[in-house]
Amino acid sequence: MVFRPETAEPLNELADILLRGPNTLAPGERELIATLVSSRNDCFFCQRVHGAVAAYHLGNNEQLVLDVESDPEHAAVPDKMKALLAIAGKVQRGGKEVTSEDIARARECGASDMEIHDTVLIAAAFCMFNRYVDGLGTWAPTDPDVYRERAPITAREGYANSIHRILAEQPIT
């Protein structure tokens, strides 16, 4: 990111608006969407960063984050979240996978057009972030405590000042 500040700025702004900006979806819910998509894309770094921030917002419930990653339909989240996570999972595979049935299910559970829009854009954005991180072969810390300790700071201060800075020091492999 620091390698190219001109692109880091809109990337961080996008992450901050989508994950931390005013929204009818709670920050923890939006971080769960980001974590699920990063997990499906097998992106260790994004999965750990956003999984830790999601757990932080959910009262340090790390088990719930793991449950959502392994099987969102059976995780202890509201039906609306299950429907939105199902849409996010489809977007991860490709935009055309999302059906009008998926949308109707989310609406029946009370999701608004804006919530459906934001779910699709968060999922799409993480298909970018994940590829950016892994496509350049970036290094990521393996110690879960690094992510756990950083999560409250990221939640408070935002992505422009976050652990994403790690990417700065990366040479291209």
Add this chain to the structure above:
Amino acid sequence: MPHIQLQTGLPGIRGLFAFRLDTARPLSQLAQVLLHDSGTLSRADRELIATYVSSLNDCYYCQTCHGALAAEHLEGDAALVEQVKRDPEKAPISGKLRALLAIAGKVQRGGKNVTSEDIERARSQGATDREIHDTVLIAAAFCMYNRYVDGLATWAPRDDEEGYRQRAATVAANGYMRLIEDMQAASAARE
């Protein structure tokens, strides 16, 4: 029909930009920096990378818009754009662009598909770290834009080559921020 209620008459990502202006700004800014602002890769090369990835993702709107932009920067050579979409390894382009398109194709399938051999090949063809970085980010960004456009089932004009060409000429001249600046001005005037 789009999955959510969008302003009619605005195709593809433009309808989505109007739906949510605050995310439209960084999305447009990213396209501006990657595709339009000055760089050592030509605008044509960068639009070809965007077009190729959009074609692999089967996104009609993005591949048609950016294909028209690539052609615009190639003095109207739409045939070259089609060749790149079909088979970049056989297209009459530089060895460097061929190596960068190979990286972009790997990124489309997933970031981990890019190998150190792919990077070495690009370097041996003269690609800089910055050019490799931007290729990966353009490819990754179009994996986002394509999913955003198709995931919400936006509308796009079909069989309207002239319409896409005219739009491409406007974006080639003005860059990617003009649309969002106009939308912001119209929104402010309404308030």
